Amino acid sequence: MSLEVDFITESLAVEAVEAKLAGYDWDAFATELEHYGCSVLKNILTPKKCSDIATLYPQEEHFRSHIRMARYGVGDFNCLHQDLYGDLTFPLQIAILLSVPGEDFTGGEFVLTEQRPRMQSRVEVVPILQGDAAVFAVHNRPAKGSKGYYRVNLRHGVSRIRTGNRYAAGIIFHDAK
Numbered sequence: 001m002s003l004e005v006d007f008i009t010e011s012l013a014v015e016a017v018e019a020k021l022a023g024y025d026w027d028a029f030a031t032e033l034e035h036y037g038c039s040v041l042k043n044i045l046t047p048k049k050c051s052d053i054a055t056l057y058p059q060e061e062h063f064r065s066h067i068r069m070a071r072y073g074v075g076d077f078n079c080l081h082q083d084l085y086g087d088l089t090f091p092l093q094i095a096i097l098l099s100v101p102g103e104d105f106t107g108g109e110f111v112l113t114e115q116r117p118r119m120q121s122r123v124e125v126v127p128i129l130q131g132d133a134a135v136f137a138v139h140n141r142p143a144k145g146s147k148g149y150y151r152v153n154l155r156h157g158v159s160r161i162r163t164g165n166r167y168a169a170g171i172i173f174h175d176a177k
Contacts, residue, residue, distance in 0.1 A: 020044075029135075037154045038112055038126055038136040045131040050098040054167040073165055078158035080113055082139050083172050090173030096133045098167040105164035110134055115153040116143070125159075138172075
């Protein structure tokens with residue numbers, strides 16, 4: 001009996017995820033990713049799932065690694081960087097916000113910078129809410145200029161946390177060895 005209930009529950013969960021994914025405007029997503037190096041998938045996780053994942057943080061065995069900002073609280077930040085590990089690096093990664101902005105923390109905005117050749121760097125503050133997934137270019141992205149395509153280098157980070165604690169889950173696709 002339990003096996004049957006588990007199967008039905010898993011089937012319903014898969015159907016719910018498939019329905020959610022089918023509901024996204026993938027053309028708009030691709031356009032944003034192409035033009036800005038980042039796009040957001042809204043409500044990829046429920047508040048309960050976000051809370052469940054955040055409560056696992058003290059248990060190291062659930063994660064390959066933790067990014068520990070300066071003090072895990074007020075004044076913390078994550079410097080602008082690129083996640084380039086191993087010989088192979090997938091061009092995109094994902095950051096899912098697990099905390100509630102304005103309630104669990106203030107500040108702590110997800111930011112990207114573009115270093116464009118012969119131009120000033122451009123900063124993009126990416127507004128994400130609990131359960132949203134920011135999908136962004138890891139290292140660089142193609143940009144179309146007057147003489148064709150060129151590479152724009154990207155770095156990402158998190159601005160200073162002013163109050164509270166901020167939790168996020170990152171999914172990095174690379175050859176970690």
